[in-house]
Structures are given as C-alpha cells and as structure tokens.
Amino acid sequence: xxxxxxxxxxxxxxxxxxxxxxxxxxxxxxxxxxxxxxxxxxxxxxxxxxxxxxxxxxxxxxxxxxxxxxxxxxxxxxxxxxxxxxxxxxxxxxxxxxxxxxxxxxxxxxxxxxxxxxxxxxxxxxxxxxxxxxxxxxxxxxxxxxxxxxxxxxxxxxxxxxxxxxxxxxxxxxxxxxxxxxxxxxxxxxxxxxxxxxxxx
Amino acid sequence: xxxxxxxxxxxxxxxxxxxxxxxxxxxxxxxxxxxxxxxxxxxxxxxxxxxxxxxxxxxxxxxxxxxxxxxxxxxxxxxxxxxxxxxxxxxxxxxxxxxxxxxxxxxxxxxxxxxxxxxxxxxxxxxxxxxxxxxxxxxxxxxxxxxxxxxxxxxxxxxxxxxxxxxxxxxxxxxxxxxxxxxxxxxxxxxxxxxxxxxxxxxxxx
Numbered sequence: 001x002x003x004x005x006x007x008x009x010x011x012x013x014x015x016x017x018x019x020x021x022x023x024x025x026x027x028x029x030x031x032x033x034x035x036x037x038x039x040x041x042x043x044x045x046x047x048x049x050x051x052x053x054x055x056x057x058x059x060x061x062x063x064x065x066x067x068x069x070x071x072x073x074x075x076x077x078x079x080x081x082x083x084x085x086x087x088x089x090x091x092x093x094x095x096x097x098x099x100x101x102x103x104x105x106x107x108x109x110x111x112x113x114x115x116x117x118x119x120x121x122x123x124x125x126x127x128x129x130x131x132x133x134x135x136x137x138x139x140x141x142x143x144x145x146x147x148x149x150x151x152x153x154x155x156x157x158x159x160x161x162x163x164x165x166x167x168x169x170x171x172x173x174x175x176x177x178x179x180x181x182x183x184x185x186x187x188x189x190x191x192x193x194x195x196x197x198x199x200x201x
Numbered sequence: 202x203x204x205x206x207x208x209x210x211x212x213x214x215x216x217x218x219x220x221x222x223x224x225x226x227x228x229x230x231x232x233x234x235x236x237x238x239x240x241x242x243x244x245x246x247x248x249x250x251x252x253x254x255x256x257x258x259x260x261x262x263x264x265x266x267x268x269x270x271x272x273x274x275x276x277x278x279x280x281x282x283x284x285x286x287x288x289x290x291x292x293x294x295x296x297x298x299x300x301x302x303x304x305x306x307x308x309x310x311x312x313x314x315x316x317x318x319x320x321x322x323x324x325x326x327x328x329x330x331x332x333x334x335x336x337x338x339x340x341x342x343x344x345x346x347x348x349x350x351x352x353x354x355x356x357x358x359x360x361x362x363x364x365x366x367x368x369x370x371x372x373x374x375x376x377x378x379x380x381x382x383x384x385x386x387x388x389x390x391x392x393x394x395x396x397x398x399x400x401x402x403x404x405x406x407x
Contacts, residue, residue: 050366097397104400154375158368167403170362170375174355174402177379181386182396191387192299195306197379 052161062165063118065156066109069169072149073106074123079145082129083138091135091186098142098179105172112165139187146180149173151199262367263320269361269374270315272354273308274325277301279350282328283343286335293340293391297347300384307377314370344392351385354378356404 052061080099087095110120132138153173160166181191280301284294312322328334337343358378365371386396398406 049368051368051371094397101397101400108401150379154372154379157362157375158371163363166371167359167363168401170359170378171401171403173375174379174382175397175400178382178386178397178402181383185386185390192303192380192383195303195380196310196373196376197383198376 051158051166060116060118060161062160062162063113063116065159066113066116066165067118067121069152069156069172070106070109070113070121072152073102073109074121075127076102076145076149077106078123078127079129079141082127083132083142086132086135086138088135091139094182094186095138095142098182101175101179105175108168108172112168136187139183142183143180143187146176146183147199149176149199150180150197154199262365262370263315263318265361265365266311266315266318266370267320267323268357269377270308270311270322271326272357273304273311273377274323275331276304276350276354277308278326278328279331279334280304280347282331282334283337283346287337287339287343289340289343293344296387296391297343300347300387303380303384307380310373311377314373341392344388348385348388348392351381351388352404352406354381354404355385355402359403 077099080095080102084092084095084099113120130137130141132141150173153169153176157166157169157173160169177193177197180193180197184193185191280297283289284297284301289297315322333346337346355378358374358381361374362371362378365374382402385402389396389398
C-alpha cells in the first residue's frame with residue numbers, strides 16, 4: 001500500500017465510510033487508475049436507514065462530516081497543484097479548471113462549517129503524493145482523486161442532517177463526477193463511467 | 202437587451218415566458234445560455250420535467266421516486282426518438298445510444314426501488330406525448346434539447362436530495378445524478394461548450 005493509499009484510507013474513514021458498500025471498491029482498487037464504472041446502484045447501507053433530523057448549530061454532527069469532506073478537497077487541491085507541471089495544452093487547461101473548482105468546493109465547505117459554529121480543518125503542510133512526472137501519470141492519479149471524492153460524498157450524503165447541505169453535497173458530488181469524465185476524456189478513455197457513478201473502480 | 206433563450210415556435214406564449222424566466226433565474230438573471238437555442242415546442246415537456254419533484258411533499262419518498270421514474274422514462278423515450286428521427290453522425294449517435302442505455306438502467310433501478318416501497322410506476326410516455334421531439338432534426342438541435350433535459354433532471358435530483366428521507370434512496374439517486382452530470386459533460390463537448398461551467402452542478406448551467 002502506497003503512502004497515498006494510506007492517506008486515502010484515513011480520509012475515507014474520517015468521512016465515516018466502513019468497509020462495506022461503495023468503499024470496498026475504492027479501497028480495493030487503490031492505485032489501479034480505473035475509470036470508476038459501476039453497474040449496480042444503491043449499495044447496502046452501513047448506518048442509519050433514514051437521514052438524521054436537523055439540529056441546532058454548535059455541536060452539529062454535520063461539522064465533522066463537512067470537515068472530512070474538506071480534508072478530501074484540500075488533498076485534491078494539493079494533488080492538482082502537484083500535477084500541473086506535468087500537464088500540457090488542453091490537459092493543462094482542464095487541470096487548472098479542476099483546481100479552481102476544488103478550491104471553490106473547499107471555500108464553500110469552510111463557509112458552511114463556520115456557519116454551523118465549527119472550525120474548518122486546515123490543509124496539511126504537505127501531502128505524500130506519488131511521482132507525477134508524465135501527463136499520463138498525472139491524469140491517472142487525478143482519476144484516483146476524483147473517485148475517492150465521489151465515493152466519500154455518496155457515503156456522506158445520507159449522514160448530513162441539514163437538507164441544504166445535502167443539496168450542496170450532491171451538487172459537489174456531481175461536479176466531481178464531471179471532473180472524472182473530463183479527465184478520462186483527456187486520457188482518450190470512455191467518459192461515461194457507468195449508469196451509477198459510485199467512485200468504485 | 203436580453204437575448205431570448207427560445208426561438209419562436211408553436212408553444213404557448215405564456216409557457217415560453219415562464220420557461221425563459223425560470224431559466225434566467227436559474228442562470229443568474231441575465232446570463233445567456235451559451236447559444237442554447239431551443240425549439241419552443243419542447244418547452245412544455247421540459248417545464249414538466251423541471252417541476253417533477255417540486256410538487257412533492259417533504260416526506261414522501263414514494264412520490265419523489267415515482268416522479269424520478271417518470272423523468273427517466275421521458276429521457277429514454279426522448280433519446281430513442283432522437284436516434285430514430287434526427288440526422289446524427291455515427292459518433293454522436295453512439296453517444297446518444299449509450300446515454301439512452303444508462304437512462305434505461307436508471308429507470309429500471311428506480312422502478313424496482315419504487316415497487317419495493319409499495320409504489321407503482323407511471324406508464325411510460327409515447328414519443329408523441331413529448332412535445333418537440335418530432336421537431337428535432339439536426340444533431341445540434343438534439344444536443345441542445347438533451348442538454349436542457351439533463352439539466353432539468355439534475356435540478357430535480359438536486360431538489361430531491363433535500364427532501365428524500367431514505368438513506369438508501371439518497372445514495373442511489375446521488376449515483377444517478379452523478380451519471381447525468383457525466384452525460385452533460387459529453388453533450389457540452391459535442392456542442393463545443395465549456396464542459397465544466399460551474400463548480401456546483403445544480404442543473405442551472407448551460
């Protein structure tokens with residue numbers, strides 16, 4: 001298991017993902033660079049069967065979920081910053097776009113955490129990322145980053161008590177799925193990963 | 202001066218006005234949809250799709266799910282009719298067929314979930330029930346129509362995720378919504394548009 005894979009396992013655990021459902025595919029396939037296809041939807045639940053009831057601010061459990069999502073976004077930002085020098089032409093433009101949008105996600109999550117009375121997690125001083133010397137290796141790594149985010153957001157969605165935050169999470173999740181499609185296209189691979197986008201590879 | 206999003210056609214004037222207002226509000230009041238000119242006759246259907254979940258009550262997962270099935274059935278029929286009735290190049294036709302297959306998978310999965318909750322699916326629409334389909338002749342018209350259809354689906358799922366109570370249904374529909382987002386990427390690229398216009402995909406970007 002690489003350092004990145006270990007980091008990803010810790011981050012997914014922070015979101016609350018167990019070893020069941022969509023997390024299995026993600027963790028089992030770390031490093032494969034797969035496209036993230038999934039042919040069956042609606043994986044089994046590892047927790048409650050209904051969404052939690054909204055509560056007041058301050059001690060909202062939503063803060064912890066949002067902070068775990070923020071950790072993933074900060075890792076994605078670091079990954080795209082590291083990948084930038086290896087990208088050329090249209091792939092470079094796409095990489096810049098992805099980086100900007102991950103920053104927007106992080107900003108929105110930070111704002112939401114503050115509105116709930118919480119403190120946003122800060123990015124780590126450094127992330128141990130794999131070598132990204134070629135465009136192909138950078139894009140393949142981007143697939144892992146996006147699949148990790150997709151799996152995490154799907155898992156976190158039913159855990160959020162706030163209806164508005166569930167809407168925000170689904171809007172970000174869908175954007176991450178779109179990122180995956182763009183990255184796959186840059187690699188010349190099929191861009192529609194499956195009828196049910198799970199983040200599993 | 203505001204550019205019209207909709208070309209003149211045989212749709213009711215009030216419907217055109219409502220659709221344009223809805224889209225403008227969604228797009229940020231004034232942002233033009235990147236040349237997304239649509240056949241006016243398609244508007245009633247798209248309005249219906251856009252309202253699919255808006256009328257559901259806050260705690261009725263069955264009602265939301267039934268609306269989602271209707272949404273996916275409409276997409277299956279629309280892509281199928283476009284494949285048969287419009288002039289498409291081989292690459293785009295292959296893409297449309299792939300999307301139609303995924304919409305069919307969505308419809309089947311959501312129908313199964315609906316039946317498991319004791320609900321019954323609506324009858325699928327016929328192509329003739331979907332106004333505007335017959336008017337789609339060129340690839341560009343089909344792609345524009347498809348972008349609007351996918352956007353309306355995304356907007357509906359975005360609303361649904363704020364209403365659904367079942368965790369399992371939330372996950373399933375999230376996976377479906379993500380798939381619809383990927384459809385939008387390839388459709389935007391086919392139209393020469395920016396594939397990632399917005400960091401938050403709520404069905405409001407062209």
